Structures are given as C-alpha cells and as structure tokens.
Amino acid sequence: MSGETPLPATDPRSSPTRRISIVHVRSGVHILPREMLGTSTFGVAMKLLKWLPTQVVDRFLLIMAKMMIGDTEKYGLKRPKVGPLELKNTTGKTPVLDVGALSLIRDERIKIVSEVESLTSDGARFVDGGEMAFHAVVFATGYKSNVPLWLKDAGGVLTAEGKPEEHPFPNGEKGIYFVGFSGKGLLGASVDAIKTALDVSARWTRLSETKDVVGL
Incomplete structure (x- = not known):
C-alpha cells in the first residue's frame, strides 16, 4: 500500500484456495479513490490547484475519499495529519490510489498488522508480541539515488x-x-x-x- 511498507506476502497457514497477504504500513498513508467526478483523482486535484490553495484542495479530496471509500482508519490505515497534496509537496510521499486493495482488506484477504519488530527464521515478530510465518517477505523501503x-x-x-x-x-x-x-x-x-x-x-x-x- 505504501512505498515504504514491508510487505510479508503470503501466510502459508491460509487455505490453498484462499491466500492471505499481510501488510504492515510503517507510517500514515493517504488512500484516495482512483477517480472522482468521472475523471482521475490527480486530474481533479491539478485543475482545482489552479484556482484554490493546496489546503483547500486537500480538504476536498479527503471529504470525497471518505464519501467514496469510507473511513480507512478502521482497517488500521491511519491517515497523516497533513493533507495528501501538502504531504507530497513537503516530503515527496505520494497518495495511494485504490485500485481494489480496499475491497480485499474488507474481505480480509489482506490483513493490516502492527509494526514489525524483527524477522524470524520463518517469518516476522511484531511489536505487539505476535508472530507469523510467511512464504516470502518483500521490503518496499523506497530507493536511493545511484x-x-x-x-x-x-x-x-x-x-x-x-x-x-x-x-x-x-x-x-x-x-x-x-x-x-x-x-x-x-x-x-x-x-x-x-x-x-x-x-x-x-x-x-x-x-x-x-x-x-x-x-x-
């Protein structure tokens, strides 16, 4: 879900016909619908920015997002205190566009877990004391200029x-x-x-x- 999210990919204890992905989002993330008002969300944002301040556009995007995709925080996806566009301008972190992941989270095919404390021989240990085994662990930790x-x-x-x-x-x-x-x-x-x-x-x-x- 995020560019800095360690993503343990698959829980081997799930049934063969129902694989479950486990996601840890290390920091807050803004999730927005892919489209608003019949056009791309970023397209709407860029048009509004021609006439309105960033904070006003952010407020509009968050209101629309809550109306269209609901409250993401109840699934463990906390939103940053700073709006999506302002956050992008100040830190470079891009909002995440929902292309189907939220429906999988609601269906519990993707689970959000607490912060990873350490890796174990067959999985990961979390700060809340829990442990899980995984087939694979993917680190999406960003990149560095080469x-x-x-x-x-x-x-x-x-x-x-x-x-x-x-x-x-x-x-x-x-x-x-x-x-x-x-x-x-x-x-x-x-x-x-x-x-x-x-x-x-x-x-x-x-x-x-x-x-x-x-x-x-």
Whole structure:
C-alpha cells in the first residue's frame, strides 16, 4: 500500500484456495479513490490547484475519499495529519490510489498488522508480541539515488546523497540537467522537463546568435 511498507506476502497457514497477504504500513498513508467526478483523482486535484490553495484542495479530496471509500482508519490505515497534496509537496510521499486493495482488506484477504519488530527464521515478530510465518517477505523501503555511481567528476553539482545541489532550476550547470528530483512525482518531472527544454532552447538560440555575430 505504501512505498515504504514491508510487505510479508503470503501466510502459508491460509487455505490453498484462499491466500492471505499481510501488510504492515510503517507510517500514515493517504488512500484516495482512483477517480472522482468521472475523471482521475490527480486530474481533479491539478485543475482545482489552479484556482484554490493546496489546503483547500486537500480538504476536498479527503471529504470525497471518505464519501467514496469510507473511513480507512478502521482497517488500521491511519491517515497523516497533513493533507495528501501538502504531504507530497513537503516530503515527496505520494497518495495511494485504490485500485481494489480496499475491497480485499474488507474481505480480509489482506490483513493490516502492527509494526514489525524483527524477522524470524520463518517469518516476522511484531511489536505487539505476535508472530507469523510467511512464504516470502518483500521490503518496499523506497530507493536511493545511484547517480554518483555513474556520473563521475561532477564536483559541486551533486550532494553526498546523490541529489542536485540547491539552486534555481534549471541552470544547466556543466551541461547537466536534473529532471524528476523535485520530490513532486510525475507532475514535478513534467514541469522539470518543460523548463529544461525551454532553457536548452534559449541557450541554443543565444549560442547561434553569437556564432552569427562572430561570423560577420
């Protein structure tokens, strides 16, 4: 359900015809319906953001979500105190769109469990003292930039964490542009790509004009 969720996949004690997945959501998660008002939820959000503040749009999304998919907290899926879009803007955590998981949770084919304390030889032990055995355990713990592994001799461009140094975007430092590092998902990557294209075009135009002047 979340990008940072350890996901013990299947409980071997369930019947062969009814496998049960066990999910631990380490932190709060915003679950939103896939569509609202006949269009994609993110599409609705982007349109509203053109006219309304983020907090107002967040409030609208949460009201609609509660009307359409109900109260997710009663299934152990706590919502963060910060709204979904504001959380995305400040931390990069993207809301989860429900494409059928909630119905499986209601049907108890997916179970939400407490925080994992440690792994055992055949499963996991939880902070509430319970233990379960699993066929497989999947760690969805996010990712780390590996840019420094293949982008060498780029001193002053990258931080130790492999992210671009703080500077107005884009600046084309050393001919390098970073797209998708804003922490704002696909929308942020789209904005970065457009800004990069415009900046490259402007630089090329200036370079062409300079060459024309030199040629004269």
